[in-house]
Amino acid sequence: MNKDLRIILERIKQNFxxxxxxxxxxxxxxxxxxxxxxxxxNIRPRGKRLHSIPLHTVEDYRLSYLEKIIDKIMEQYKFSITYDGFVGQKWPEKQELIQKRRHKDE
Structure with a gap:
């Protein structure tokens, strides 16, 4: 996790x-x-278009791993997070729904 988290945090710092x-x-x-x-x-200046910048792809496909990465990111940055493709799934530790309903573009 250290490598993935380090890359994501570094790229957030560059773009934030x-x-x-x-x-x-x-x-x-x-x-x-x-x-x-x-x-x-995602960066949206007032009155301008949204810019979506890719940060990183995490290849460890376990929700428990993702949950730990998200928690570490949220300790440092208090961003809102939008989830896509997680409808009906729950976090393994918190047991909260990740995404309640599909977005228009899913």
Whole structure:
């Protein structure tokens, strides 16, 4: 986990510039075809288009591993996180639903 977490945190730091009137949030996508988790940072300046920047692909396809990575990221950054492809799945430790309903583009 250290390698994946280190890469994600480093890339968040590069892209999180804390500009005024700009919304930042993370997106985690469950790619069940390749059995990977993809991380993106989404940046939306007010009145402009959304920019989605890929951060990293986690190849360890276990929800418990992903849960630990998310917890470590949230300790350092208090971003909102959008989940795609996790409908009906629960976190192994917290036993909370990850994604309640599908998004329009899923």
């Amino acid at each position: 510039t804390r500009k005024r009137d700009t919304e930042y949030y993370l997106q985690v996508v469950n790619d069940y075809y390749d059995q990977t988790y993809n991380f993106f940072i």
